[in-house]
Amino acid sequence: MKSSRLPRKALLKINGKTTIEHLIERAKRAVRPQQVVMCTSTNPHDLVLAELAVKHDIYFFRGSEDDKLDRYLKAAEKYRLSFIVTVDGDDILCEPELLDKTIEHFLQTEADFITWRGLPLGAACAGIKVEALRRVCEMKAETDTEVWGGYFTETGLFKVEQMEAEEALRRPEVRMTLDYPEDLRFFERIFAELGAGGRFFSLREILTLLEEKPEIAEINRGVQAAYEEHLKKSAPVRLKS
Numbered sequence: 001m002k003s004s005r006l007p008r009k010a011l012l013k014i015n016g017k018t019t020i021e022h023l024i025e026r027a028k029r030a031v032r033p034q035q036v037v038m039c040t041s042t043n044p045h046d047l048v049l050a051e052l053a054v055k056h057d058i059y060f061f062r063g064s065e066d067d068k069l070d071r072y073l074k075a076a077e078k079y080r081l082s083f084i085v086t087v088d089g090d091d092i093l094c095e096p097e098l099l100d101k102t103i104e105h106f107l108q109t110e111a112d113f114i115t116w117r118g119l120p121l122g123a124a125c126a127g128i129k130v131e132a133l134r135r136v137c138e139m140k141a142e143t144d145t146e147v148w149g150g151y152f153t154e155t156g157l158f159k160v161e162q163m164e165a166e167e168a169l170r171r172p173e174v175r176m177t178l179d180y181p182e183d184l185r186f187f188e189r190i191f192a193e194l195g196a197g198g199r200f201f202s203l204r205e206i207l208t209l210l211e212e213k214p215e216i217a218e219i220n221r222g223v224q225a226a227y228e229e230h231l232k233k234s235a236p237v238r239l240k241s
Contacts, residue, residue, distance in 0.1 A: 005180050005230075010049060010089055012184060015191045015198070019178055020049060023092045024056045029200065030099035033085065039075045041065035069145040073137050076130045084128050090178045091122040092187065095203040101163065102127040111161040113152035118165035121224075122177030123203055132158050139239045147234035154237055171207055175220050179227060182220040189216050 003009055010020040017025075020038075027036045038053035038060040040046040046062065053060035061075035076084050085102050087094045102114050106127050114127035126149065136151045145151075152158050177183060193209055193216075194201040210217045 003179070006178065006184065008045075009178050009184070014184075014188055015195055018052065019092045019187070020052060020089060021056065023087065023089065023094060024052070024058060026092075026094050026096055026200075027087060027099065028056070028058065029096040031096075032100040032103040034081075035059055035079065037061055037075050037079060039063070039068075039071050041071070064143070066144045066146065069133065069137055069140065069148050069151070070143075072128070073130070073133050076133065082130050084130060084133075085125050086128065087125050088122075088177070091124075091176070092178055093122065093176055093190070093203070093206065094125060095123055097202070098123070099125055105161060105163055109161055110159075112158035114161045114163060115149065115153070116163050116165060118170040118172055120169075120171050120174035120176045120203075120207070122175065123169070128152070141238040141240045142235050144235040147231060150237040155239065169203055169207065171210070174207070174210060174217055175224055175227075176206070177227075180220065180223040182223050186216065186220040189219060 006012075011018045013019075014022065024036065024038070027033075036058040038049060038058060040049040040060065040062055041064065042062045043065050050060045050062060059079060061071065061078055063071035063074050072084060072086065083103070083106050085099050087099070098116065098119075102116075102125055105111070105114055106129070110129070111127070112129045112132035116124040116126075132152065135157070140151060153160055175183070175186070178187065190206060190209070193213070194205055
């Protein structure tokens, strides 16, 4: 909720629902997860997110505002989870099928960390074994973990599995995350084209639409460079000595 580029973006409305409600509804469509948990902060401004979780009959956890990994760990411990799949609150069109496939891959491999390659930005999710998450939280020397994947992929300490997107979904140049006003306009157009009457639509349908109407993907393409510059300013991976 503290975004300066698009203030209170989780509560912005598209088709009569807040963006975070669209995400909740899509996450609930996944079959494999035992439960859906909204992880938000103890900042008073984020109380409304916990209230939305209750409204939509999912669990919630409120923790550190800056330390996402600590928040994830404490939420997992509260709900006694051994493996979690994370979706960022900006990624409002998460694909339920990918959530299920991530869990299935964990059951086959017992990987510490599972990520995806080739998907549009904002379409992927990440799977984390809670035992590995606990180890990271014990070792890290940084309390700002807004960007945190490197703790699993760059340290060489964990079993990492990278899943390949199928050919039809392999569109890494497409931007599907909510961070700038242009992103909001992109999502508004997607919902206008595919989401009439609250209809659910899949990632495949989105990408087919973008093939047919490539001008939609151009709506927010210009903000990607600024987004990448913002990521470069994120706190680095630092472990305790």
